[in-house]
Amino acid sequence: MLVVKKFGGTSVADKDRILNVAKRCVDSYNAGDDVIVVLSAMGDTTDDLIEEAHRINPNAPKREMDMLLATGEQKSVSLMAIAMASMGAAAISLNAFQVAMHTTANYGNARFKRIDSERIRRELDARRIVIVTGFQGIDKFDDVTTLGRGGSDTTAVALAAALHADKCEIYTDVDGVYTADPRIVPNAKKLKEITYSEMLEMATLGAQVLHNRSVEMAKKYGVELVVRSSLSLEEGTVVKEGAKMESMLVSGVAADKNTARIALVGLKNEPGVAFKIFNILGKNNINVDVILQSIGRDNRKDISFTVSEDDADQAVALLEDQKGSIEMERIECDKNVAKVSVVGAGMQTHAGVASGMFEALYNAGINIRMISTSEIRISVLIDEDQADRAVKAAHDWFIED
Numbered sequence: 001m002l003v004v005k006k007f008g009g010t011s012v013a014d015k016d017r018i019l020n021v022a023k024r025c026v027d028s029y030n031a032g033d034d035v036i037v038v039l040s041a042m043g044d045t046t047d048d049l050i051e052e053a054h055r056i057n058p059n060a061p062k063r064e065m066d067m068l069l070a071t072g073e074q075k076s077v078s079l080m081a082i083a084m085a086s087m088g089a090a091a092i093s094l095n096a097f098q099v100a101m102h103t104t105a106n107y108g109n110a111r112f113k114r115i116d117s118e119r120i121r122r123e124l125d126a127r128r129i130v131i132v133t134g135f136q137g138i139d140k141f142d143d144v145t146t147l148g149r150g151g152s153d154t155t156a157v158a159l160a161a162a163l164h165a166d167k168c169e170i171y172t173d174v175d176g177v178y179t180a181d182p183r184i185v186p187n188a189k190k191l192k193e194i195t196y197s198e199m200l201e202m203a204t205l206g207a208q209v210l211h212n213r214s215v216e217m218a219k220k221y222g223v224e225l226v227v228r229s230s231l232s233l234e235e236g237t238v239v240k241e242g243a244k245m246e247s248m249l250v251s252g253v254a255a256d257k258n259t260a261r262i263a264l265v266g267l268k269n270e271p272g273v274a275f276k277i278f279n280i281l282g283k284n285n286i287n288v289d290v291i292l293q294s295i296g297r298d299n300r301k302d303i304s305f306t307v308s309e310d311d312a313d314q315a316v317a318l319l320e321d322q323k324g325s326i327e328m329e330r331i332e333c334d335k336n337v338a339k340v341s342v343v344g345a346g347m348q349t350h351a352g353v354a355s356g357m358f359e360a361l362y363n364a365g366i367n368i369r370m371i372s373t374s375e376i377r378i379s380v381l382i383d384e385d386q387a388d389r390a391v392k393a394a395h396d397w398f399i400e401d
Helices: 015-030 045-056 062-086 118-125 151-162 196-204 212-221 273-283 309-321 345-349 353-363 384-400
Strands: 002-007 034-039 091-094 101-103 112-115 129-133 136-138 144-146 167-172 193-195 225-229 237-240 252-268 288-293 300-308 330-343 370-374 377-383
Touching: 002 015, 002 151, 015 034, 015 062, 015 129, 034 062, 034 118, 034 151, 045 062, 062 091, 062 129, 062 136, 062 144, 091 118, 112 151, 118 129, 129 151, 151 167, 151 212, 193 196, 196 212, 196 237, 196 252, 196 330, 212 225, 252 273, 252 309, 252 384, 273 288, 273 300, 273 309, 288 370, 288 377, 300 309, 309 330, 330 384, 353 377, 353 384, 377 384
Parallel strands: 002 034, 002 167, 034 129, 091 129, 101 136, 167 225, 193 237
Antiparallel strands: 101 112, 136 144, 225 237, 252 300, 252 330, 288 300, 330 377, 370 377
16 A cells, blocks of 8 residues: 655654654554655744744845755655664655656745656655655756645645555644634544545635645545544544535634735726736735625725735735726725634535524624635634634534534
8 A cells, every 4th residue: 555644843843753753654664555754844944944044134035945945854854764764664765856846936835737756656666665855846947946834735645646645644733633723622523524625625714734735636636635643543534525524514613813904995986996906916826815895985996805914015015006007095904804714515505604603703792894605614804813712602603502
């Protein structure tokens, strides 16, 4: 059986944890599995490297940042191979260039184009454990690229898809996917299974267990994921198509505090205005989520929308530059907001979910600023300092009851 095992930064944060991961992988190898291991950088290495770069140049070129950040994973994989060698296992570490993991040239947020599998297959045929750097690739210029935060999950799924692995296990510091963040909701329940669609919504909306692009890729290529703890042997949560959710109406509640609300006030109420706004943002790879347009008065209207807080300053700057072609009174940006969402496939066939969400927040004294819905989710924008209370209120309403 071919198994891809991905371990996050906390799982390889120090010597003891590296040896723990090495033993788990060697045990699987000794049991007869072909094993590919994907690793993140150790502990806070990535944050430390970013801080070090910004001390030298707060506006460091993105290409050079990718060169720098990729060193974190190279350290992890080489130490892991050294640890496995101490246990008598044949192991080899490979970086993205050695594997040839081809990506786009969008530094800091690259996407996979294809993976050359020949080198990995040769090493597996020689009965070696193959340890691959997560989070990184190479572009058409042979430059190192990185995939963005959480990108090691995507590396693992991409390898599992390219090599037709039997299983892709994502190991983290929690033992599965919960109905809410257990640090916020102590009585959150661990799910045995969850569908790709639900997990994709949860990941996109703030649940930090899996990178949303990894779930998107797993769904596209039918890669069954298992989210497990690297610190225990407990069974985890299976992410797959057609998971049995035990008739749960809502499978999870998530909060995304990395959100900003941008409002364009006093726009002309005429065709093409919205297109100009969102075309500019789209061309600059800025994703927009919740959108609200006011009813026009005096031939004017307002448009509000949310973006990632990381993209907010760039979005405002881009729109300020277009004031000549997009006439408006002013641009407002509020970073003290959060998006709280309930997600569940059961919502498609049940009426009254939205009213239940609104009643739960009303009872908790929480004001809603914007609303967005789809077939399997309801999201509301609220003040950031009320996010944790909102998650608890929604969880108590839908899951505890």
